[in-house]
């Protein structure tokens with residue numbers, strides 16, 4: 001079946017790596033994600049990945065608890081580097097050629113982020129993991145996903161969550177909650193749906209970069225999204 005998207009920017013939250021745990025990285029969960037990415041790459045899709053760090057450290061909450069916010073955010077960015085290295089390892093074990101580029105320079109463990117080089121890797125069919133978010137405090141990895149997505153001229157940003165899309169209400173609490181198949185950016189803002197953080201959302205909207213929210217825990221969902229099948233919620237201009 002034909003591909004709808006040839007180049008994607010996949011945002012994986014750090015929390016998705018915890019599996020059933022409450023902290024850190026669950027190896028089985030990580031391997032499951034890597035397998036989905038490997039199958040999608042095998043379809044010929046070019047894949048950039050931004051990974052979060054919330055399973056290890058979240059700057060906002062540490063800041064709220066009295067820590068210097070910028071300092072806490074740098075810790076959060078380093079947490080994303082740990083996740084990026086773990087994901088790279090899992091992808092390699094799944095047979096995927098994969099590079100990590102970091103927005104903070106940590107030469108011994110990852111290449112620095114260089115846009116042209118990242119584009120070349122994508123064209124060569126290598127998966128590129130963008131670590132350390134945007135490299136700036138006061139931002140999130142959602143914003144890093146929007147930024148790298150725009151820089152890589154990705155066809156779409158795919159936001160992987162635990163829920164298989166954006167719902168009219170919390171599907172766990174309200175049996176009548178409906179999944180939106182499609183939304184416009186304006187509808188998502190008007191209905192206060194909180195698809196991603198406001199900075200990230202504004203950037204995608206301005207760049208006319210579609211966003212799809214889908215579940216990374218639903219087997220085969222990532223492949224269905226790139227084939228343009230009914231999966232998750234697609235947000236467009």
Ligand code: UDP
Nearest residue numbers: 013014052053054059073076133134140141
């Ligand atoms: N962070 C940051 N700048 C960025 C990206 C991330 O300061 O550009 C920090 C911030 O403290 C954030 C943490 O890294 O809380 C982890 O990222 P995020 O919360 O987005 O991860 P996720 O929720 O996806 O696991």
